[in-house]
Amino acid sequence: MASSSSPSSSSRSELPLRKIPGDYGLPFFGPIGDRYDYFYNQGRDEFFKTRMQKYHSTVFRANMPPGPFISSDSKVVVLLDAVSFPILFDSSKVEKRNVLDGTFMPSTDLTGGYRVLAFLDPSEPKHDLLKRFSFSLLASRHRDFIPVFRSGLPDLFTTIEDDVSSKGKANFNDIADDMYFNYVFRLICGNDPSDAKIRSEGPNIFSKWLFLQLSPLMTLGLSMLPNFIEDLLLHTFPLPPFLVKSDYNKLYKAFYESASSVLDEGERMGLKRDEACHNLVFLAGFSTFGGMKVLFPALIKWVGLAGEKLHRELADEIRTVVKAEGGVTFAALDKMALTKSVVYEALRIEPPVPFQYGKAREDMVIHSHDAAFEIKKGEMIFGYQTFATKDPKVFENPEEFVAHRFMGEGEKMLKYVYWSNGRETDNPTAENKQCAGKDLVVLISKLMLVEIFLRYDTFEVESGTMLLGSSVLFKSLTKTSYT
Numbered sequence: 001m002a003s004s005s006s007p008s009s010s011s012r013s014e015l016p017l018r019k020i021p022g023d024y025g026l027p028f029f030g031p032i033g034d035r036y037d038y039f040y041n042q043g044r045d046e047f048f049k050t051r052m053q054k055y056h057s058t059v060f061r062a063n064m065p066p067g068p069f070i071s072s073d074s075k076v077v078v079l080l081d082a083v084s085f086p087i088l089f090d091s092s093k094v095e096k097r098n099v100l101d102g103t104f105m106p107s108t109d110l111t112g113g114y115r116v117l118a119f120l121d122p123s124e125p126k127h128d129l130l131k132r133f134s135f136s137l138l139a140s141r142h143r144d145f146i147p148v149f150r151s152g153l154p155d156l157f158t159t160i161e162d163d164v165s166s167k168g169k170a171n172f173n174d175i176a177d178d179m180y181f182n183y184v185f186r187l188i189c190g191n192d193p194s195d196a197k198i199r200s201e202g203p204n205i206f207s208k209w210l211f212l213q214l215s216p217l218m219t220l221g222l223s224m225l226p227n228f229i230e231d232l233l234l235h236t237f238p239l240p241p242f243l244v245k246s247d248y249n250k251l252y253k254a255f256y257e258s259a260s261s262v263l264d265e266g267e268r269m270g271l272k273r274d275e276a277c278h279n280l281v282f283l284a285g286f287s288t289f290g291g292m293k294v295l296f297p298a299l300i301k302w303v304g305l306a307g308e309k310l311h312r313e314l315a316d317e318i319r320t321v322v323k324a325e326g327g328v329t330f331a332a333l334d335k336m337a338l339t340k341s342v343v344y345e346a347l348r349i350e351p352p353v354p355f356q357y358g359k360a361r362e363d364m365v366i367h368s369h370d371a372a373f374e375i376k377k378g379e380m381i382f383g384y385q386t387f388a389t390k391d392p393k394v395f396e397n398p399e400e401f402v403a404h405r406f407m408g409e410g411e412k413m414l415k416y417v418y419w420s421n422g423r424e425t426d427n428p429t430a431e432n433k434q435c436a437g438k439d440l441v442v443l444i445s446k447l448m449l450v451e452i453f454l455r456y457d458t459f460e461v462e463s464g465t466m467l468l469g470s471s472v473l474f475k476s477l478t479k480t481s482y483t
């Protein structure tokens with residue numbers, strides 16, 4: 001197993017201390033230069049790869065976008081290996097205050113004037129309260145997880161089939177937004193929006209609101225838009241929140257009216273009703289809707305590209321278990337070892353949220369596979385997860401999608417799967433910053449595969465990249481004769 005070459009924690013303390021290589025360049029020009037390399041001259045993965053090779057190190061210094069004038073300090077220590085990365089999960093070592101999006105924080109005007117949960121450090125008392133609020137919401141909806149998700153899938157796949165037969169292809173990313181919105185609204189509120197207009201406008205409003213928050217980290221990839229214009233529009237000044245204010249208020253109102261029982265519980269726990277509701281909108285729009293927008297295209301892309309042999313194996317497993325268990329239940333999903341492994345492998349090879357940040361709380365020494373590095377109190381640490389979970393010293397054939405990777409003995413490697421801002425073997429708590437919806441995310445990923453292979457024997461896709469993730473076009477779907 002590739003992991004045998006990583007040092008144990010006792011041998012790590014004997015690693016040579018090395019000065020962190022790399023520099024930040026001149027003020028202003030250094031960050032802009034790195035920003036152009038990251039978005040335009042090299043692209044994201046090449047940006048990290050070339051520096052890793054140049055410095056012969058998976059730990060080095062660089063500026064992370066956006067830089068001037070959106071972030072006042074873009075200097076970070078980059079971590080690219082599986083050993084150094086988990087320092088970012090240790091709340092006693094790193095501060096997570098306002099670092100959700102990196103070296104800048106979007107205006108709180110986009111979240112009702114509140115710093116919502118994901119921006120709070122666990123040392124802030126509100127973090128504990130809001131995280132427990134999110135756990136209580138999930139616990140109260142547990143019974144709905146499966147039926148509510150499954151109820152949205154027939155419409156989704158009917159639209160995909162119609163587009164494939166009429167246009168020869170179906171754009172999954174565009175089509176799926178409605179399903180995500182309906183799912184998250186029904187999951188959180190327990191019912192559909194009473195105002196039908198919100199149902200049709202909701203997905204676009206959430207997408208626009210997400211764009212306003214995350215545009216400093218995006219490139220549109222439009223060939224007719226010169227790079228320097230895009231850079232000026234997206235990466236130099238924050239887009240003004242008023243562009244989405246009235247739309248956001250419509251969504252806020254819809255959640256406020258429909259989620260009464262959840263908000264009652266929030267008040268009972270000690271939250272103000274409006275603060276609880278702004279947090280719900282964030283949970284719905286950023287964490288869940290935004291998360292699904294990157295999660296599912298990547299999952300479907302990797303499974304689609306893996307081809308017919310894997311499709312046959314998945315279909316066999318899923319149909320056999322569903323038949324034996326008498327339906328799609330929690331117990332049935334738990335028995336699908338290959339389906340589970342495929343979900344974890346997709347989360348490993350293309351983590352939906354690949355950037356993690358934290359500020360050193362104190363002077364400390366961190367370790368990569370082959371060296372130790374000193375980090376000073378107050379320095380920003382940044383982990384690029386796409387490289388950390390494809391660390392060749394931990395995973396064999398890390399660039400390959402190995403569907404069976406996490407089956408049997410392979411389950412031991414789950415501790416190196418970091419997508420949830422924590423190890424897959426750990427659990428979210430009120431004291432850490434791990435995704436509160438971790439188990440739900442794995443569950444709905446499995447449900448998506450179950451639905452696909454109960455309906456189809458195989459399917460073909462074409463994939464590309466867009467904004468912050470993958471894009472997927474369905475090219476064909478072969479309906480099953482299985483009943």
Ligand code: HEM
Nearest residue numbers: 117118134287288291292352353420421432433435436437
């Ligand atoms: C759908 C796909 C999802 C993905 C890819 C995802 C991913 C993540 C990640 C990476 C973080 C850590 C952010 C950071 O601090 O660096 C996070 C935090 C969080 N997620 Fe998720 N998430 C998803 C869905 C959900 C769902 C369904 C819920 C609950 C309804 C949820 C609730 C949360 C909460 C409350 C936090 C903040 C935790 C804290 O601040 O302590 N997420 N999520």
